[in-house]
Amino acid sequence: MIIDDEVEPPYKKPHRGLPEDQVSSTGGNSKTNVDLEVSEPRKSSSGTRMGESSQSFSGNRGKDSIQVDEENSSPVVLYANDEPNDIALGPTRRETRRDQENGNAIVLRGEQPIDDHSPQFVMLTSNIRPGKQRAANAYNAMKRLGISQETVKPVLKRLWELYNKNWALIEEDNYRTLADAIFEDADDQLKKKKPVMNIDDEVEPQCKKPHGGLPEDQVSSTGGNSKSNVDLEVSEARKSSSGTRRAESSQSFSGNKGKDPIQVDEENSSSVVLYVNDEPNDITLGPMRRETRHDQESRNAIVLRGKQPTDHSPQFAMPTTTIRPGLTDTPQHSNASKKRKESSLAYNPQTMFQTKYDIASSTCGEVKLSLTCSQAQGQSNFHIPSSDEVLNFAENKYRKSCKTVGPQFSLVNLLNDLCESYLEMGSDLVEKPHINRTQIHRLLRSNEDSKKTDHPEGVLGKRVASNGNGSSVSRNEKKRVVHIVNDITNGTEKVKISLLDEIGGEELPSYIYSPENITYESAYVHVSLARISDMDCCSGCKGDCLSSSIPCVCASDTGGEFAYTLEGLLNERFLESCISMKSSPEKHHQLFCQDCPLERAKNAQYPEKCKGHMWRKFIKECWRKCGCSMLCGNRVVQRGITRKLQVFLTGEGKGWGIRTLEELPKGAFVCEYVGEILTNIELYERNKKSRGQDKHVYPVLLDADWGTEGVLKDEEALCLDATHYGNIARFINHRCFDGNLLEVPVQVETPDRHYYHLAFFTKRKVEALEELTWDYGIDFDDDSHPIKAFQCRCGSQFCRGRKGKS
Numbered sequence: 001m002i003i004d005d006e007v008e009p010p011y012k013k014p015h016r017g018l019p020e021d022q023v024s025s026t027g028g029n030s031k032t033n034v035d036l037e038v039s040e041p042r043k044s045s046s047g048t049r050m051g052e053s054s055q056s057f058s059g060n061r062g063k064d065s066i067q068v069d070e071e072n073s074s075p076v077v078l079y080a081n082d083e084p085n086d087i088a089l090g091p092t093r094r095e096t097r098r099d100q101e102n103g104n105a106i107v108l109r110g111e112q113p114i115d116d117h118s119p120q121f122v123m124l125t126s127n128i129r130p131g132k133q134r135a136a137n138a139y140n141a142m143k144r145l146g147i148s149q150e151t152v153k154p155v156l157k158r159l160w161e162l163y164n165k166n167w168a169l170i171e172e173d174n175y176r177t178l179a180d181a182i183f184e185d186a187d188d189q190l191k192k193k194k195p196v197m198n199i200d201d202e203v204e205p206q207c208k209k210p211h212g213g214l215p216e217d218q219v220s221s222t223g224g225n226s227k228s229n230v231d232l233e234v235s236e237a238r239k240s241s242s243g244t245r246r247a248e249s250s251q252s253f254s255g256n257k258g259k260d261p262i263q264v265d266e267e268n269s270s271s272v273v274l275y276v277n278d279e280p281n282d283i284t285l286g287p288m289r290r291e292t293r294h295d296q297e298s299r300n301a302i303v304l305r306g307k308q309p310t311d312h313s314p315q316f317a318m319p320t321t322t323i324r325p326g327l328t329d330t331p332q333h334s335n336a337s338k339k340r341k342e343s344s345l346a347y348n349p350q351t352m353f354q355t356k357y358d359i360a361s362s363t364c365g366e367v368k369l370s371l372t373c374s375q376a377q378g379q380s381n382f383h384i385p386s387s388d389e390v391l392n393f394a395e396n397k398y399r400k401s402c403k404t405v406g407p408q409f410s411l412v413n414l415l416n417d418l419c420e421s422y423l424e425m426g427s428d429l430v431e432k433p434h435i436n437r438t439q440i441h442r443l444l445r446s447n448e449d450s451k452k453t454d455h456p457e458g459v460l461g462k463r464v465a466s467n468g469n470g471s472s473v474s475r476n477e478k479k480r481v482v483h484i485v486n487d488i489t490n491g492t493e494k495v496k497i498s499l500l501d502e503i504g505g506e507e508l509p510s511y512i513y514s515p516e517n518i519t520y521e522s523a524y525v526h527v528s529l530a531r532i533s534d535m536d537c538c539s540g541c542k543g544d545c546l547s548s549s550i551p552c553v554c555a556s557d558t559g560g561e562f563a564y565t566l567e568g569l570l571n572e573r574f575l576e577s578c579i580s581m582k583s584s585p586e587k588h589h590q591l592f593c594q595d596c597p598l599e600r601a602k603n604a605q606y607p608e609k610c611k612g613h614m615w616r617k618f619i620k621e622c623w624r625k626c627g628c629s630m631l632c633g634n635r636v637v638q639r640g641i642t643r644k645l646q647v648f649l650t651g652e653g654k655g656w657g658i659r660t661l662e663e664l665p666k667g668a669f670v671c672e673y674v675g676e677i678l679t680n681i682e683l684y685e686r687n688k689k690s691r692g693q694d695k696h697v698y699p700v701l702l703d704a705d706w707g708t709e710g711v712l713k714d715e716e717a718l719c720l721d722a723t724h725y726g727n728i729a730r731f732i733n734h735r736c737f738d739g740n741l742l743e744v745p746v747q748v749e750t751p752d753r754h755y756y757h758l759a760f761f762t763k764r765k766v767e768a769l770e771e772l773t774w775d776y777g778i779d780f781d782d783d784s785h786p787i788k789a790f791q792c793r794c795g796s797q798f799c800r801g802r803k804g805k806s
């Protein structure tokens with residue numbers, strides 16, 4: 001293979017994440033298909049073919065990972081040192097390295113490594129496959145934060161799928177989302193992993209598993225103590241007192257506020273008990289029970305307070321824990337500590353925050369965690385605050401930000417918050433350095449913008465220098481919290497539906513995901529085979545009713561023509577007529593009840609006259625008594641969600657919304673509206689109780705058939721309320737007139753039209769990543785309507801609710 005120095009490098013700007021001036025590539029064009037490589041400087045004489053010693057990012061370390069087009073290729077060989085798990089955030093050596101033999105190739109510039117752990121980057125090869133290259137870029141960016149490729153890989157893959165293979169979204173803000181996802185992952189792992197080990201036994205062999213959730217190489221160990229260290233230990237409240245002494249200067253948090261701590265270190269220690277309920281913690285979304293629990297024995301508690309549980313509240317999920325001064329550096333643990341320390345330099349959020357922690361788990365479900373927070377080191381004006389001071393401060397902070405234990409609870413974050421509080425309390429600075437994700441984001445961005453350093457502390461240092469007070473982050477600055485939930489359906493739908501908050505600042509929605517409607521209490525929903533007459537079903541059909549030349553009886557309600565096409569879309573004629581009915585109801589039938597259940601619910605004694613309900617076309621699907629298969633083309637809504645959808649934070653003052661991750665053709669079924677089936681009376685009762693205080697409202701009326709029969713009984717006048725139980729449709733926002741979805745009543749199991757399914761279909765082709773919206777049909781001037789009006793921010797030129805209620 002010939003290396004041609006003269007040839008224009010194909011990738012001039014190899015890496016979005018790396019400052020351009022730090023990486024350059026030479027080398028010629030080639031057809032070489034090269035996996036991203038990191039290799040030792042090699043003795044290879046060819047200089048062209050990657051030898052045995054090369055390591056590829058695709059995981060085949062030590063193997064020959066590239067295919068070289070012998071004739072045309074000239075790979076750029078890039079070297080990185082072979083230190084595993086290095087801290088990536090250290091200043092790096094400014095240097096240029098070359099493949100000695102071929103005189104080409106890698107040019108890596110950076111600063112001198114401060115120590116042996118400094119990684120060196122990496123790599124560009126000519127004609128790297130774009131996907132691979134972008135993956136490698138991502139690995140690089142993360143590596144610079146000390147996150148190993150092994151850790152990044154699964155998260156990156158997940159994000160990549162989540163974003164529908166859209167690399168740009170992953171690369172945005174210098175991989176901020178990726179970094180966040182890795183954090184979340186680590187948090188999740190921490191939460192999920194059941195601790196194992198009797199914490200009372202402090203002998204070395206029982207601390208085999210250093211960390212409840214992270215792989216061993218991701219757990220760091222505290223080094224020595226310093227005056228500014230904070231050591232937190234998390235374990236079951238216990239009586240043990242042996243082997244737990246730490247150096248005199250170590251400081252522990254105490255939650256017991258003046259009461260006797262759980263004595264561990266007789267001289268210096270005090271303990272904190274964190275109580276969180278102990279149900280499995282995998283309910284991602286749901287109203288949360290916030291509670292305070294005390295350990296009877298120890299009388300010590302960090303109190304996580306919040307609202308009283310509601311009827312709908314699932315419980316969340318952490319083992320009972322105690323925080324107390326360090327155990328991990330005791331002689332008994334020294335081997336394990338050492339081992340952990342050796343491997344602690346891989347990904348570890350705490351390393352990023354300059355905070356280290358030791359975690360050990362026991363066979364009886366306890367976790368011991370020691371946290372060292374070292375930002376305070378070197379701050380001349382730092383004093384060690386009292387434990388009570390810190391706890392009060394942290395508790396207040398939590399109260400203010402409503403950070404109660406919920407689905408997003410993370411022990412690591414909590415500990416980190418405590419550390420931050422410690423720093424804030426201990427520092428005399430007006431503005432304090434919050435070393436948190438916000439900081440990391442800023443650092444990432446700063447890295448990209450300034451292209452000056454790989455070292456976040458370097459950036460910090462400059463900022464510190466710039467304002468002269470040791471800090472760059474305003475205390476009041478709003479924290480940016482980015483959430484990613486992989487599947488909000490908790491596996492109840494056939495497809496996963498992710499949730500993404502790229503903006504931050506919004507709590508995760510609080511409700512229970514339900515894929516199907518469920519009666520709350522009094523609603524009359526009678527589903528039985530006996531109610532389905534022969535005229536209502538096609539018991540003689542087989543297979544797919546749509547494939548028959550003569551439509552079966554199930555099409556009779558839709559004029560002898562099925563509502564669906566062979567492609568599974570809503571029939572154009574049917575769709576257009578529904579759209580027309582909705583957009584100009586006056587031209588079509590308005591139905592008026594003799595005795596309107598809505599008005600009755602408002603005023604039972606003197607109900608006002610019915611204001612009218614829009615008459616709708618129904619789709620009647622094949623159902624249980626029909627002979628066709630579940631794959632029949634006339635069973636679309638009942639097969640459930642099939643499209644790739646995502647809940648996202650809209651950032652337009654509308655709260656969460658839904659978007660599609662794939663292009664949707666016109667007439668595509670998206671989802672149905674699922675909630676609790678309530679009577680109107682029940683809905684009014686709920687509204688009365690909430691007194692309009694709820695931020696968002698989630699009811700829809702099932703009034704498509706009101707007024708066609710005589711007087712509807714209260715238990716037959718129904719609505720769906722997705723406030724507490726609902727599916728993804730609860731997130732669909734309103735848009736005046738030109739929303740891209742249309743709601744259509746669908747009969748799926750009963751001919752009774754007072755209960756039906758409300759299904760959403762696209763009114764037109766919808767592009768990937770477009771928000772999905774429908775017109776709620778709100779009268780923004782009607783204050784008495786059960787679906788409360790809001791100040792509309794739909795952005796439509798036809799908006800009729802801009803001046804509505806705020």
Ligand SMILES: C[S@@+](CC[C@H](N)C(=O)[O-])C[C@H]1O[C@@H](n2cnc3c(N)ncnc32)[C@H](O)[C@@H]1O
Pocket residue numbers: 509653654655656657695696697698729730731732733734735790791792793794795
């Ligand atoms: C069914 S929920 C939709 C999901 C909601 N955005 C959320 O975050 O949970 C309806 C509520 O969303 C908000 N909303 C929906 N469409 C809106 C719009 N066009 N402008 C402002 N707020 C809107 C209103 O608060 C409304 O009560």
